[in-house]
Amino acid sequence: MKRLALRGLTGRCRILIGESARNLAAYAPKNRTLVVTDRKVYGLYRSLLRGWDVHVLDRGEKTKTLATVERLQRALLRKGYDRGATLVALGGGVVCDIAGFAASTYMRGIRFGFVPTTLLAQVDAAIGGKNGVNLDRFKNVIGLFSQPDFVITDPGFLATLPAREVRNGLAEVVKSAAIADVKLFHFLEENADRALALDLKILGRLIERAAGIKVRLVARDERERGARALLNFGHTLGHAVEKTTGLSHGAAVSIGMAAAARLSAAWGLLQVREARRLVGLLDRLGLPTRAPEDKRRILAAIDKDKKKDARLVRFILLRGIGSAVIRPVRLDGLKEILNDLC
Numbered sequence: 001m002k003r004l005a006l007r008g009l010t011g012r013c014r015i016l017i018g019e020s021a022r023n024l025a026a027y028a029p030k031n032r033t034l035v036v037t038d039r040k041v042y043g044l045y046r047s048l049l050r051g052w053d054v055h056v057l058d059r060g061e062k063t064k065t066l067a068t069v070e071r072l073q074r075a076l077l078r079k080g081y082d083r084g085a086t087l088v089a090l091g092g093g094v095v096c097d098i099a100g101f102a103a104s105t106y107m108r109g110i111r112f113g114f115v116p117t118t119l120l121a122q123v124d125a126a127i128g129g130k131n132g133v134n135l136d137r138f139k140n141v142i143g144l145f146s147q148p149d150f151v152i153t154d155p156g157f158l159a160t161l162p163a164r165e166v167r168n169g170l171a172e173v174v175k176s177a178a179i180a181d182v183k184l185f186h187f188l189e190e191n192a193d194r195a196l197a198l199d200l201k202i203l204g205r206l207i208e209r210a211a212g213i214k215v216r217l218v219a220r221d222e223r224e225r226g227a228r229a230l231l232n233f234g235h236t237l238g239h240a241v242e243k244t245t246g247l248s249h250g251a252a253v254s255i256g257m258a259a260a261a262r263l264s265a266a267w268g269l270l271q272v273r274e275a276r277r278l279v280g281l282l283d284r285l286g287l288p289t290r291a292p293e294d295k296r297r298i299l300a301a302i303d304k305d306k307k308k309d310a311r312l313v314r315f316i317l318l319r320g321i322g323s324a325v326i327r328p329v330r331l332d333g334l335k336e337i338l339n340d341l342c
């Protein structure tokens with residue numbers, strides 16, 4: 001097992017990579033813990049939850065609402081959980097976000113921990129202490145920073161993950177490697193096929209390295225005023241693509257990363273062959289690198305997203321594989337070159 005520690009403003013989080021979820025009782029007292037999960041994960045892992053008090057949510061992004069949080073908090077009250085209680089999320093990023101927010105606001109904050117079951121949640125969503133839900137069509141606009149007490153990262157869960165969700169997670173691993181770890185990038189190039197085939201040894205290595213990158217960036221900048229923003233590489237365009245095309249998050253971020261790499265090369269920051277290397281890896285992972293839709297709609301979506309920053313978008317660009325910078329980019333300039341970019 002590999003242990004990482006993240007010291008945040010609200011407390012210290014232990015991240016236990018390779019720990020078995022069967023040992024949950026060592027981290028959360030069974031008689032004072034409510035486990036939150038979604039219907040699909042509950043169906044798959046019911047036996048693991050025998051003897052635990054469980055609250056089951058519907059699955060998917062549409063569940064990430066204040067109404068769901070309210071129902072969960074009512075359940076906590078009804079069942080008599082007080083300030084000494086622990087809330088555990090067993091599931092993907094959706095369950096973690098809901099449970100983290102509900103725990104952090106219930107009785108002004110109770111202890112909580114995550115057992116992430118998707119690759120995306122293991123390398124990204126469960127780490128860093130951002131907890132939030134959606135309001136209307138705005139993603140993650142209601143939330144707070146609050147560190148979980150523990151994250152139990154058991155790669156065994158990935159055995160049941162659908163291919164699309166595996167690719168979603170791998171897109172975030174590519175992102176971490178591209179911004180901060182050229183060795184991890186090389187390892188992914190060497191092992192792309194084995195990762196896609198759910199080789200748990202390879203996935204375990206990827207999780208360790210990608211989680212480590214996120215921990216380091218969050219430790220430097222928990223509130224995302226600087227370094228943490230590098231983790232948004234591919235996400236500015238990615239979110240717009242996700243909104244306009246309905247592609248999965250990983251696929252949309254992949255298009256965003258490819259476009260950002262091409263822009264980095266066009267501006268002379270990144271060698272063209274390095275940009276091609278990134279696009280090549282995304283291709284091999286079965287991720288798209290060009291947007292299928294009308295580009296004007298994508299830009300309109302960025303426009304809506306970024307109203308507050310006037311006409312400037314904070315774009316993450318690459319200086320090399322493993323090295324990223326934040327650059328303000330004028331939206332007009334981006335519009336002109338977008339057709340070539342994605």
Ligand SMILES: NC(=O)c1ccc[n+]([C@@H]2O[C@H](COP(=O)([O-])OP(=O)(O)OC[C@H]3O[C@@H](n4cnc5c(N)ncnc54)[C@H](O)[C@@H]3O)[C@@H](O)[C@H]2O)c1
Nearest residue numbers: 040059060092093094117118120121124125130157160161
């Ligand atoms: N808080 C953060 O810092 C942060 C960071 C990144 C993403 N997020 C959030 O995370 C969410 C996306 O997370 P996600 O991709 O894990 O989505 P998700 O939680 O919706 O899970 C994806 C699907 O996989 C299923 N699933 C989960 N574990 C499984 C398993 N082991 N086997 C089979 N199926 C399984 C789920 O039921 C669901 O249908 C988004 O809401 C995003 O905003 C948060």
